[in-house]
Amino acid sequence: MAKLITAKLTDLDFDPLNPRLPSHLQNQNDDEVLKYLLLECNLIELMLSIGQQNFFIGEPLLVVPTKGKRYIVVEGNRRLGALKMLQKETPPPALSGQVKQAREAAQFFPVDIPALQFENRDEILTYLGYRHITGIKEWDALAKARYLKQLRQRHGEDHAEAHKSLAREIGSKAAHVAKLLTGLTLIENAKDSGLLDRIKMREDDIPFSLLTTGIGYPNICKFIGISNSADVDAENLKPDEFEEFFKWVFDKSHGSHTKLGDSRHFDKLNRVVANDQALDELRRGATLEAADLYTSGPLEALRILLxxxxxxxxxxxxxxxxxxxxxxxxxxxxxxxxRTAIALHSSINSLVNPVE
Structure with a gap:
């Protein structure tokens, strides 16, 4: 049972498993977390709001007790960051000029913070599902997937049953839960294999919903070595083909656009990877559109080109x-x-009307 407490700001710690944080920042020190929140999560705006209107008691932080009479903030890490940055004794790890201006404009500098204390993290996780996956403060797709992975640990080995249970917990569908978890597995594989480094991207740079859209196509799944979008373990993932797919979809190192372009073209990629000749053309450097011509056969491709x-x-x-x-x-x-047209006409004519 949760109880309302007033916690000292100095006794509150960031959640090391915060789903909104990139994996490389989980379990990092406060400076690294604050730097990310300042640069990526509009912390200045929240500082100004709290500084002008005080901390809203109607929306307490959700915390669990930890060692030394301290608390981990499971829900409200962005607000915790704003509260910490409002304190003049806390040096800002980034945007120092903007932080200074926000502090100077503030009328309130809260240090006694209302919080709902829960006995353990699991009591909060289900609530977060409704709030951030189907609720009013929706997380992005990657944060949802990280959160679901944490929830997944509470269920048995049967993936299908676990996905159904998770779907009921968060008010979603089992297929959507499975697709998010499979996508997260693929992102983690790209990170662990060095693929993200090779294309000079971080996991949070990846449009995660684009990845989960791609694995909704059966030929693409077969090409990279997963049985379908619910193949969470991805045990038979083909490293080379997965890297090709990943680069076609996300790599912009050779221009302003990826080979895929956007999600509307997944149907073309789905056809191309299932056709040997079309796939060879794509691998040789043809555009996706040009490679797709070969999915109807060489003769149809020739007629379209003519x-x-x-x-x-x-x-x-x-x-x-x-x-x-x-x-x-x-x-x-x-x-x-x-001259090219004459040569082409001559070649076609000799094939259609061979000289005996």
């Missing part, structure tokens, strides 16, 4: 009347096109 070439030449012809300033290089390029 139609596109004809359309472009026709459009170029119609643009001649308004294109001023053409020079000898344009004449040379049109000559190369003419």
């Amino acid at each position: 139609k596109e070439a004809e359309d472009r030449i026709t459009k170029a012809q119609s643009t001649l009347s308004i294109a001023d300033g053409m020079d000898i290089s344009d004449v040379a390029q049109s000559e190369r096109i003419r």
Whole structure:
């Protein structure tokens, strides 16, 4: 049973398992956590709000007791960060100018903080599911997945039953729970294998919902070595193919766009990875759109390319009347096109009408 207490700010500690924190920051010291909250979580805005209006007693922190009469804040870490930064004796690890301005504008500097004390962390976790997964303060997809992984430890080995139970706890569906957990497994694999380092990204840089969308396609699952989007353990993951998929979807190191582009093109990638010739084209550097042409077979791809070439030449012809300033290089390029077209016609004609 929870009870309302008033805790000293100096006795409150960040949650080392906070689902909103990147994994590399979990169990880190206060300076590292505060730096992240300042740079990534709009802590200055919250400092200004608390400093002007005081801490809202109607929304206490949720805490569990720990050693030495201290408390871990399981719910309210962002507010805890703002409270700590309002104290003038706490040196800011980032944005020192903005922190100073927020302190100067503050009228309140709370140190006696209302909190609901629970006996253990598990009592709070279910509440957090409703609040942050289906409730009014929704977490992003990656934070949801981290939270679900913590909840998962309370259930048995049967994944299907565990996912059903988790879904009931948080007011969601078992398939969605499974997909989030599988996506988290893949993110952790990318981190542990060094793949994230190779594409110069952090796990929180990854659009996690894009990953979970991708594993909703059966050919993509088969290609990377998972049975479906509920294959949480991913025991048969193919390292090379998974790295290819991951780079196609997320790597921008060779330009401003990824090979995939956006989630609307997953249907094309789903076709391409199931077709050997199309996959070879993609691996050789073709765009996803170009590789997708081969999923209908080489003949259909050729016909589409011929139609596109004809359309472009026709459009170029119609643009001649308004294109001023053409020079000898344009004449040379049109000559190369003419020769290529003649050679192409000759090759097709010899295949259709072979000389006996």
